[in-house]
Amino acid sequence: xxxxxxxxxxxxxxxxxxxxxxxxxxxxxxxxxxxxxxxxxxxxxxxxxxxxxxxxxxxxxxxxxxxxxxxxxxxxxxxxxxxxxxxxxxxxxxxxxxxxxxxxxxxxxxxxxxxxxxxxxxxxxxxxxxxxxxxxxxxxxxxxxxxxxxxxxxxxxxxxxxxxxxxxxxxxxxxxxxxxxxxxxxxxxxxxxxxxxxx
Numbered sequence: 017x018x019x020x021x022x023x024x025x026x027x028x029x030x031x032x033x034x035x036x037x038x039x040x041x042x043x044x045x046x047x048x049x050x051x052x053x054x055x056x057x058x059x060x061x062x063x064x065x066x067x068x069x070x071x072x073x074x075x076x077x078x079x080x081x082x083x084x085x086x087x088x089x090x091x092x093x094x095x096x097x098x099x100x101x102x103x104x105x106x107x108x109x110x111x112x113x114x115x116x117x118x119x120x121x122x123x124x125x126x127x128x129x130x131x132x133x134x135x136x137x138x139x140x141x142x143x144x145x146x147x148x149x150x151x152x153x154x155x156x157x158x159x160x161x162x163x164x165x166x167x168x169x170x171x172x173x174x175x176x177x178x179x180x181x182x183x184x185x186x187x188x189x190x191x192x193x194x195x196x197x198x199x200x201x202x203x204x205x206x207x208x209x210x211x212x213x214x215x
Contacts, residue, residue, distance in 0.1 A: 018144035021151055021176050023160040023184075025137040027169040028213050032124060032135045033060045035167035039137075040064050042089045042159065044108055044116045054083060057126050066122075080126045087139070088118030089159065097153035101145060117146065130204065133213020134170065151176050161185040170210035187211070 027035045033056055043065040050072040051063045057080050066085045068075045077083050092114050093102045101115075108116040125136040139160065141147040150156055151174065164172040164185045172185035173195070180194040187210065193199055200206040 019147045019177060020140050021147035021174065022138055022140040023150065023156075024171075024173040024175060024181075025139070025160060025164045025167070025169050026128075026131060026134045026171045026173075026207075026210070027137065027164070027167045028211075029057075029126065029133055029135045030213075031168045032056055032126065032137075033062050035135075035137055035163065035169070036062045036064060036124075038163055038166040039087065039089075039122075040066075042163070044088055044090055044110065046108065046110075052085075077124075077126065082126065083122075083124040085122040085124070086119045087122050088116050089120055090114040090116055091153075091159055092155050094155050095153055097149045098155050101149045101153075104145065117149075118142070120146075131207050131210075134207075134210070147176075150174065157184055161190055171206065 049065065049067060051065055052068050052072045053061055053063050053074045055061050055076045055078045057078060059078060064085065066087045068085050070086055075083060090110060091098060093099055098115065119142045121140045121142060123138045125138065128134065128136045141150050161172050161184050169185065170187055171183065174182040174184055180196055183191050183193040183195055185191065195206050196202055
């Protein structure tokens with residue numbers, strides 16, 4: 017059994033459509049899969065170049081709950097961790113030399129119970145070697161913190177299945193801290209530092 021590291025991106029609930037639209041910009045341009053139409057809480061629709069449970073059927077999340085997507089994301093091959101990962105696969109590259117990594121499984125939780133007013137986008141690596149790249153690669157970290165910033169997110173965490181999580185982005189700034197840690201005793205204290213959102 018492998019390890020399943022993940023990046024957790026917290027955005028205001030009203031920004032989920034924006035986050036998914038920004039994520040779509042990171043997808044390979046040459047994929048031949050039919051797009052998936054997702055209806056979000058509130059009725060907004062987004063058309064995404066990803067599958068949901070490996071199908072392209074329309075997905076209705078208008079009642080809330082969660083959304084599952086199978087994503088492929090482009091990453092630069094600009095550090096040792098990415099070069100090592102690229103060397104073991106014949107994965108697609110784009111004209112800029114970026115590598116298409118998939119599947120990265122995304123679960124969108126529209127109403128995480130201990131983060132009022134926020135939604136959680138949880139990106140989980142599909143294999144152990146991908147998980148290790150999640151932990152070691154500055155390129156991968158920058159893509160997820162960049163997504164957090166573009167979507168107006170408050171926080172980005174890296175979960176490496178340890179007692180602590182790495183805080184990568186907080187309230188508009190890249191950071192290198194842990195939770196629990198000296199600044200935040202637990203996740204409740206961390207979430208209390210985010211801007212308040214209407215429920």
